[in-house]
Amino acid sequence: MSLLRIRNLSVEFSTSTGMFRAVDSVDQDVANGEILAIVGESGSGKSVSMLALMGLLPWTAKVTADELSFDGHDLLNMSGRERRRIIGKDLAMIFQEPMSSLNPCFTVGWQIKEALRKHLGMDRAARHKRAIELFEQVGIPAPEKRLSSFPHQLSGGMNQRVMIAMAIACKPKLLIADEPTTALDVTIQAQILDLLTSLREDSGMGLVLITHDMGVVAETAHRVSVQYAGQKIEERPVRDLFRAPHHPYSDALLRALPERATEKRLPTIPGVVPGQFDRPAGCLFSPRCQFANDHCRTVSPAPFGADLGYARCHYPLNTDRRIAS
Amino acid sequence: MLKYFASRLLTFIPTFIGVTLISFAFIRLLPGDPIIVMAGERGMSPERHAELTAQYGFDQPMYVQFWNYLTGVVQGDLGNSFVTKRPVWDEFFALFPATLELSLCAMIFAVALGLPAGVIAAVNRGKFFDRALMSTALIGYSMPIFWWALLLIIVFSGILQWTPVSGRIDLVYYFPNASGFMIYDAIMSGQSGALWSAIRHLILPTIVLGTIPLAVIARQTRSAMLEVLGEDYIRTARAKGMSPSRINAVHALRNALIPVITVIGLSVGTLLAGAILTETIFSWPGIGKWMVDSIFRRDYPVVQGGLLLIAVMVMIVNLTVDVLYGIINPKIRKR
Numbered sequence: 067m068s069l070l071r072i073r074n075l076s077v078e079f080s081t082s083t084g085m086f087r088a089v090d091s092v093d094q095d096v097a098n099g100e101i102l103a104i105v106g107e108s109g110s111g112k113s114v115s116m117l118a119l120m121g122l123l124p125w126t127a128k129v130t131a132d133e134l135s136f137d138g139h140d141l142l143n144m145s146g147r148e149r150r151r152i153i154g155k156d157l158a159m160i161f162q163e164p165m166s167s168l169n170p171c172f173t174v175g176w177q178i179k180e181a182l183r184k185h186l187g188m189d190r191a192a193r194h195k196r197a198i199e200l201f202e203q204v205g206i207p208a209p210e211k212r213l214s215s216f217p218h219q220l221s222g223g224m225n226q227r228v229m230i231a232m233a234i235a236c237k238p239k240l241l242i243a244d245e246p247t248t249a250l251d252v253t254i255q256a257q258i259l260d261l262l263t264s265l266r267e268d269s270g271m272g273l274v275l276i277t278h279d280m281g282v283v284a285e286t287a288h289r290v291s292v293q294y295a296g297q298k299i300e301e302r303p304v305r306d307l308f309r310a311p312h313h314p315y316s317d318a319l320l321r322a323l324p325e326r327a328t329e330k331r332l333p334t335i336p337g338v339v340p341g342q343f344d345r346p347a348g349c350l351f352s353p354r355c356q357f358a359n360d361h362c363r364t365v366s367p368a369p370f371g372a373d374l375g376y377a378r379c380h381y382p383l384n385t386d387r388r389i390a391s
Numbered sequence: 392m393l394k395y396f397a398s399r400l401l402t403f404i405p406t407f408i409g410v411t412l413i414s415f416a417f418i419r420l421l422p423g424d425p426i427i428v429m430a431g432e433r434g435m436s437p438e439r440h441a442e443l444t445a446q447y448g449f450d451q452p453m454y455v456q457f458w459n460y461l462t463g464v465v466q467g468d469l470g471n472s473f474v475t476k477r478p479v480w481d482e483f484f485a486l487f488p489a490t491l492e493l494s495l496c497a498m499i500f501a502v503a504l505g506l507p508a509g510v511i512a513a514v515n516r517g518k519f520f521d522r523a524l525m526s527t528a529l530i531g532y533s534m535p536i537f538w539w540a541l542l543l544i545i546v547f548s549g550i551l552q553w554t555p556v557s558g559r560i561d562l563v564y565y566f567p568n569a570s571g572f573m574i575y576d577a578i579m580s581g582q583s584g585a586l587w588s589a590i591r592h593l594i595l596p597t598i599v600l601g602t603i604p605l606a607v608i609a610r611q612t613r614s615a616m617l618e619v620l621g622e623d624y625i626r627t628a629r630a631k632g633m634s635p636s637r638i639n640a641v642h643a644l645r646n647a648l649i650p651v652i653t654v655i656g657l658s659v660g661t662l663l664a665g666a667i668l669t670e671t672i673f674s675w676p677g678i679g680k681w682m683v684d685s686i687f688r689r690d691y692p693v694v695q696g697g698l699l700l701i702a703v704m705v706m707i708v709n710l711t712v713d714v715l716y717g718i719i720n721p722k723i724r725k726r
């Protein structure tokens with residue numbers, strides 16, 4: 067049984083110009099101790115789908131799903147109070163912007179101890195001891211001193227370590243890291259990723275890593291889910307995807323990787339992810355797909371089965387199977 | 392923090408000199424000869440007029456007069472009132488407690504209602520309570536104080552007969568060795584009914600004086616809360632599983648207080664200006680009424696000394712606000 071199981075998750079925002087579907091019928095599974103990477107360009111609904119799972123979307127969002135279960139709990143039909151007993155304890159999340167994700171008015175120590183009191187009911191001394199332990203674990207030097215620092219006194223990398231310490235404070239079963247390194251320097255990025263993977267190895271927690279960096283996926287993840295315009299368009303074990311992507315969009319993403327570039331010029335994908343007003347009929351990728359034909363532009367492809375990586379494409383690549391069109 | 396406090400304190404000196412000059416100039420820019428006003432209806436001979444003018448030093452050049460005034464001020468001598476002949480200093484501190492008591496009550500009233508109202512409005516943004524509250528605040532902000540006071544007097548003193556129309560306490564009570572703070576004096580005197588009488592006299596002036604700051608604080612709190620509630624760190628707090636009430640009252644309010652404290656500090660100046668009107672309407676024997684009377688009497692020492700002391704009070708309040716601001720906002724504290 068998987069730790070996290072999402073079936074047919076959709077999120078719609080009511081905006082001043084009507085409804086906008088940011089996440090469209092997404093399925094997702096994460097097993098204990100597994101690293102799932104979710105990749106895709108900006109605006110493909112990666113953050114929104116995970117925020118929906120956490121119950122962190124604003125009231126303008128309408129979340130629907132057939133199933134949203136985590137560790138045996140049904141998150142879909144759960145009161146806010148029950149959900150708050152799980153969120154921040156067994157299911158934790160860290161965000162892209164470490165500098166703005168910590169409260170500027172409280173010390174980082176206060177912010178980390180708050181979670182310990184709420185979920186584990188530790189007394190003051192135990193909280194202090196555990197907070198120091200956590201800071202050591204995430205590699206913050208002079209933890210005792212750092213506990214009384216305010217976020218603005220620490221660097222971005224240090225703040226992200228604080229965020230990670232806070233997220234793993236209650237030994238979560240699943241950690242969702244939403245582009246945890248995007249806002250950081252390149253050297254710090256690698257350190258933070260190493261930290262996340264080593265924490266997973268030590269604790270056996272599951273890890274969802276949201277990123278748009280294929281290099282990071284190749285180095286860290288077990289399985290990868292490619293999202294485009296709110297839809298999951300392919301999901302594969304990492305090695306399989308890198309060897310032979312089925313969906314033209316995955317293929318284009320991989321070609322954008324420097325190491326795989328066959329020509330001098332990096333192949334960038336022309337065009338942008340469709341937004342609220344330019345959602346095409348048929349396949350959402352058709353305006354940018356080099357293989358698109360009239361069938362693609364009128365009929366929206368349903369996902370294939372596991373053997374073809376759930377690819378949402380009429381004409382998957384790298385397959386011997388004959389596709390009836 | 393100490394360094395921050397000291398640097399704030401240093402800005403006091405030029406401000407103080409400027410205020411001394413302005414208060415000195417203000418009354419002299421008003422037309423009217425104080426000697427003639429003193430003489431009143433009786434009139435006076437030109438010789439007597441010249442004699443008095445020399446006695447008060449009005450025949451000397453302005454800069455000499457100002458220098459004499461400034462040296463007096465630095466030594467703590469604000470001169471004597473032309474009318475009562477008593478030191479300005481003594482008169483001010485005899486009347487100041489009345490104004491301070493009223494202003495404090497008005498401020499407490501405004502903060503105690505304005506903060507929660509703003510928070511509740513922000514949390515229920517766009518719903519009925521929010522709209523109703525913000526419309527009321529707008530009315531409160533734009534209503535003429537004089538009209539509002541009369542309305543309250545007509546309803547609560549006239550029709551309902553709940554509150555007295557003027558003064559600070561019923562005349563049957565008398566406190567020897569009074570501190571001037573009526574609530575405190577009434578409690579210490581132990582006379583039955585005295586406290587209740589003092590409170591009843593305070594209610595309407597407090598509401599009248601506190602209305603504008605209340606509206607300002609409620610609106611500022613609401614907008615500050617709305618801004619803070621959209622911040623990333625609020626999402627982090629929710630991701631930790633914190634309850635909405637804790638997030639609003641602890642995580643968000645603490646940040647929202649930073650701009651609100653500034654507004655509270657600024658409204659202290661408005662409050663003292665409003666006190667002049669409110670004291671006049673309710674015959675409240677404070678410095679507001681005293682200043683207005685003195686301006687009509689061209690009582691130079693009282694006006695310039697009173698203005699100076701009021702300005703110093705505002706400066707002290709601002710300094711306190713700065714310090715509070717430093718305590719609330721860690722970005723300033725640890726610089």
Ligand SMILES: Nc1ncnc2c1ncn2[C@@H]1O[C@H](COP(=O)(O)OP(=O)(O)OP(=O)(O)O)[C@@H](O)[C@H]1O
Pocket residue numbers: 079081086088106107108109110111112113114115124126245278341
């Ligand atoms: N509160 C909101 N109201 C309306 N639309 C929203 C809201 N939050 C997100 N969206 C829209 O939902 C879509 C998906 O956003 P999301 O943040 O999930 O993208 P993402 O894949 O995480 O991109 P990025 O790589 O930039 O983080 C975007 O088009 C975004 O504009």
Ligand code: SF4
Pocket residue numbers: 313314315349350351352353355356357358359362363367378379380381382
């Ligand atoms: S369905 Fe057609 S347009 Fe869409 S990805 Fe496949 S080939 Fe391209």
Ligand SMILES: [Mg+2]
Pocket residue numbers: 112113114244245
């Ligand atoms: Mg995102």
